[in-house]
Amino acid sequence: MSDDPIYHVDGDLVPASEATVSVDDRGFRYGDAAFETLRAYGGTIFEWEAHVERLERTCEALSLAHGLASGDLRARIDETLAANDLEDAYVRLSITRGVQPGKLTPRPEVDPTVVIYVAPLPRGGLEGDSVWDGPATVRTVGTRRTPDEAIPSAAKTHNYLNGILARAELRAESEDGTGGADEALMCDLDGYVAEGATSNLCFVRDGTLHTPSTDGPVLPGITRDIVLESAAEVGISVTEGRYELEDVCAADEAFLTNRTWELRPITTLDGRDIGGGPVTDRLSRLYDERVERACYE
Structure with a gap:
């Protein structure tokens, strides 16, 4: 992984140093966004379906109808891992309600902002090492x-x-x-x-x-x-x-x-x-x- 990791922002792979979201994005303004922290082990997202289900429950609680298929989100994660040459990694997936006028009440129409970033972690499983140094x-x-x-x-x-x-x-x-x-x-x-x-x-x-x-x-x-x-x-x-x-x-x-x-x-x-x-x-x-x-x- 390079010193300037690659992020996935709204469908595009971009260097972290160039990755941005709008200051009018509701995720920035209000924390109006859902996210999941995942682990990739050997290039596989562990318990992917469980994460998708929880993500959808969060979006339902927020009335955030993002319209994105789980297969699309998974493909973006896989692309981000490949772009950073990582198989064992921390993965964070965020979906915000996107850019809307600066009013607290959200609009029902959503053009979501989707951001994925990854970071290397040790191998997991039976031959793995702990992320933490001690209890x-x-x-x-x-x-x-x-x-x-x-x-x-x-x-x-x-x-x-x-x-x-x-x-x-x-x-x-x-x-x-x-x-x-x-x-x-x-x-x-x-x-x-x-x-x-x-x-x-x-x-x-x-x-x-x-x-x-x-x-x-x-x-x-x-x-x-x-x-x-x-x-x-x-x-x-x-x-x-x-x-x-x-x-x-x-x-x-x-x-x-x-x-x-x-x-x-x-x-x-x-x-x-x-x-x-x-x-x-x-x-x-x-x-x-x-x-x-x-x-x-």
């Missing part, structure tokens, strides 16, 4: 997760202010100004644990896998779903519920999930040791096996 340090923050009644939690939009404020809080409270932790853990308005700024939370107690329910303000992560499915397939008990912070701190094991990190053990939560363990290791192995079958074999 995550996590701290709770005062910033609360936006309630579903305000902004649909299942919608993955460009409006990421909630997570930005959580991460900014980490930085402001750290002695050296670097953040002091790898992830900010947010609670809902009632004080129950919800999710990280960019991750879902899972923890293990007495052999049972627990995770905050998506009935609360929790994004239904695709990696999270795979982990829960894998656990059920091998007989690991799974419980989705509402948990207080002390429930997590008393866990035998805990880890975060997202598409880039995959499964990342939590070494400490608010300075208290937790760590990974046999269940985390087994689920990580199952995840790697799934990637290997789907993308490398």
